[in-house]
Amino acid sequence: MSRKLLIITAGTVAAGVGQIILRQRQAHPHSALNIMMRYIDTAYLPNRYPAIRDQEWFQMNIDPVHMQALYNNIATYPNLNRMLFPGLLPATHAQGGGGIRYNGAGAVEVNREALREWLKDSMTSLARSGDASTDIAIALVISAVGATGSGSLEHLIEVIVDAARRAGIHSASHTVIRCDTYILQPSQDATDLGLANTLALYAELAASQLAQNDTRRRGYQGRKIMIGWGSDFVLPSLEQLEEAAATIIRLSSDASTEFPAEFQEREVDNFALRELASETNLPSHLSLATVITIGLGRLEEQVIQRDLARLVNALAFDTQSADQRSNVLLGRFAEALAGETHEDRYGALVDYLSEPIGWRQMRRQLDAIVTRKGMPHREKGRRLMGSWQEYKEEIKQARRQIEEYGVAFLDVALAELNAVRGERICKAGVSLTTLHAEYSALRELLSNVLEIARADVRRTVDDSPVQRRYKALEGWWPFNRARKVRLLAEAMKSNLREYQRDNVRATAIKILEALEQRCEEIVRDLEIVLKKLRRQRSEGELLAASGRNFSIESGHLLNILALSNVDEINAYAARVSIFSARVQGGDQLAEFRQWLQGREELEDLFKGNVDRLLAVVTDYVKEKVREGVQRHSVLDILHQAGEDILQQRMKQAATKATTLVRYTPGLAGQSRPKWHVSAYYRSEEQRAELERALDAAFAQGQCTLLHSDDPTEIAVFYYVDGIPMSAIEDLRGRCLDAFLKRRQRWHRQKALLRLDAPAGSLDYVNQNVGVPIYSGKDAEERVLSTGVIKFLYDLHDPVVEESVDTIPELSWPPVPPEETKHEEVEDHSMLNGNSGKATTAQSETQPSKI
DSSP states (O other): OOEEEEEEEESHHHHHHHHHHHHHHHHOTTOOEEEEEEEEESSOGGGTOTTOOGGGEEEOOOOHHHHHHHHHTGGGOHHHHHHOOTTEEOOOBTTBSTTOHHHHHHHHHHTHHHHHHHHHHHHHHHHHSTTOOOBEEEEEEEESSSSHHHHHHHHHHHHHHHHHHHHTOBOSSSSSEEEEEEEEOOOTTOOHHHHHHHHHHHHHHHHHHHHOOTTSOOSEEOOEEEEOSOSSSOOOSHHHHHHHHHHHHHHHHOGGGSHHHHHHHHHHHOGGGGSBOTTTOOBOOEEEEEEEEEEOTTHHHHHHHHHHHHHHHHHHHOOOOSOTTOOSOOTHHHHHTOSSSHHHHHHHHHHHHTGGGTHHHHHHHHHHHHHOTTOOHHHHHHHHHHHHHHHHHHHHHTHHHHHHHHHHHHHHHHHHHHHHHHHHHHTSOOOHHHHHHHHHHHHHHHHHHHHHHHHOOOSSOOOHHHHHHHHHHHSSOOTTHHHHHHHHHHHHHHHHHHHHHHHHHHHHHHHHHHHHHHHHHHHHHHHHHHHHHHHHHHHSSSSSOTTOOOOOOOOOTTEEESOOSHHHHHHHHHHHSTTSSSSTTOOHHHHHHHHHTTOHHHHHHHTTOHHHHHHHHHHHHHHHHHHHHHHSOHHHHHHHHOHHHHHHHHHHHHHHOSOSSOBOGGGSTTOOEEEEEEEOOSSHHHHHHHHHHHHHHSOTTTEEEEEOSOTTEEEEEEEEEEEOGGGBTTTTTHHHHHHHHHHHHHHHHGGGOOSSSOEETTSGGGGGTOOOOSSOHHHHHHHHHHTHHHHHHTTOOTTSOOOSSOOGGGOSSOOOOOOOOOOOOOOOSOTTSGGGOOOHHHHHHSOOOO
């Protein structure tokens, strides 16, 4: 059953992780995840990620005027009151929070209610989807170094828990929600501010953990998982860190791997997550995780792209018609426009449209009179004249019938013009290029016939030739009367045909004009379609891949390729391609054309909508290729290469399945690392083969085998719980050093702040004051009261310079904090509303309460 996962990213870098998770989810259709992605930032996120839609993200702005009004009435807002530093206002601008954690925390508090309602609506929408279950897991992704994620974390979790409670969301086994927090660590070239922010984040988390008691529950269950750049090896780019984080989040949440159950059960049973480290009395509440994948890289995606390109190129550009005998002039066209010349075709159309007046019957009747035996020639002449007069009147009176007949014919003809497009593509096997040529030829033919029709101009029909032939028959000269009867009949036919053409001409012209216009529209639409497809083929990736070599090397240190050389890659691609010989003697193009017949997307294509057809054809190709992948899993590939190859890949994975964050095991208390391998296997024989490979790669019994539903990758999970911040080398080294220097500067200069004229944290005048580093005054007080920094400093690495200035963090027992001048009253609603805004008069007459 699909598992619902709400992923919330806070900050710009975290949003990149979210984008990668969505791409990975699309590349793994066997996933049991129903993902909803939501992004939070102080910057304008679509500038970085244009694909993010408006309803998917929330911008936390702080309007300076509104912030000043809140400050002037600060006692009305307890949460904000507790976190504000006297004389310093949090701020944001279009590019974000300036790396100041205080701004990220302030942005949450200022936007708390609107943010909570937005998250509640998102949770409610996700709950209503699928089976309408309210069992929703939440993954929160942040970066440790920036303002938005690092600064807002604890405030944001409070909002998430509150939103979940209001939406009725919880985990399957608990009344509280499950919310795992994934924290991206700073790179080797991080700024001093970024390193200081990282230390402050973990110090605040530890202090909050220490300050918790039975009366203050977190209201959620979940790990805090640190994701770093590597220790034994180092990821070379931010993109690889984001991809590593995306893989960990996806696979640790996807029930198709069987890993989430193991992961969550161990958290409940793992007492190390709830203990204090014996060396420092700091909470051991942190976890580390790494996932190594053995797979096909982007090969499946490239096979899909190549097959799609081949299908669309055949559909669009192939000039070899599958049935050269076929012609666009089908059905009624063949009879109505038959002839060798344009004049013949116009004549055929006139005769065809004359069916309501019985034109053919009239001719037969005149011929019958001429050939009747035993009737005197003069009597034949009189009979012919009578019929001629009668037929003339019938033709003159039949104009309305001809028009109605013409309308009916045109409706059928236009319908056939439309229908024959799909028939030619799907049944005759022609391409859009060939179809364009056929309709262009038909348009030219209709144009030429129309030219003949417009040139057929008569003012009146001349009856005199018939009158002369009749007088010659009635004259006194008795010879050759049989021939004179025949000549009279021919003159009558010619005369009646002129009446007929005179009556039919207007209707014929309307029909020819309408058919020519429709052909022109079809040709124009096909030109638009072909132009778009040519552009995609020349400029885009989609249709340019038909002749491109496969490349599955991602360069990512945590991804191991199952295939090792070009021959293996090409052989596998041939097996899973829709053009493989999976059906003996089968024609995949013909099968595709048959599948395409009658689909709405094909009709949309004829209207110029290329994207919709490409989307449905892409789905077709994905389905077919993934059927092939299902038959040829990664384990099948490794088995065919030899059991030693499987063992080699597992040993490679075991070597890399180590911590991405360097820590000192001796300072990690009761923590124990765990390894799991999740793989798709069909039989007990394959399972036994996998277990032999695991025994060869890992210490006996160290690694557990789990079943996966995904045949495209084998995942090796490494994780360790129960890590205190004191065990993390960066936190007691370079991060602590940067933090202490920043705090020394803050304590020396914060006296410059004025209570009566508070400065904005991003104002130029504030640059002399420095950065508070903490997310708020309340966070600072918790850290000071719990002695977190002092405990960590006692274990500091040599890289940390000895403190010159005495700062409160290094005192123990802690120096009692100065009494707050903030008054705390009952929290009123809507920080964003009018109730929190001071009028100009109020701000001028009322003194500051800070």
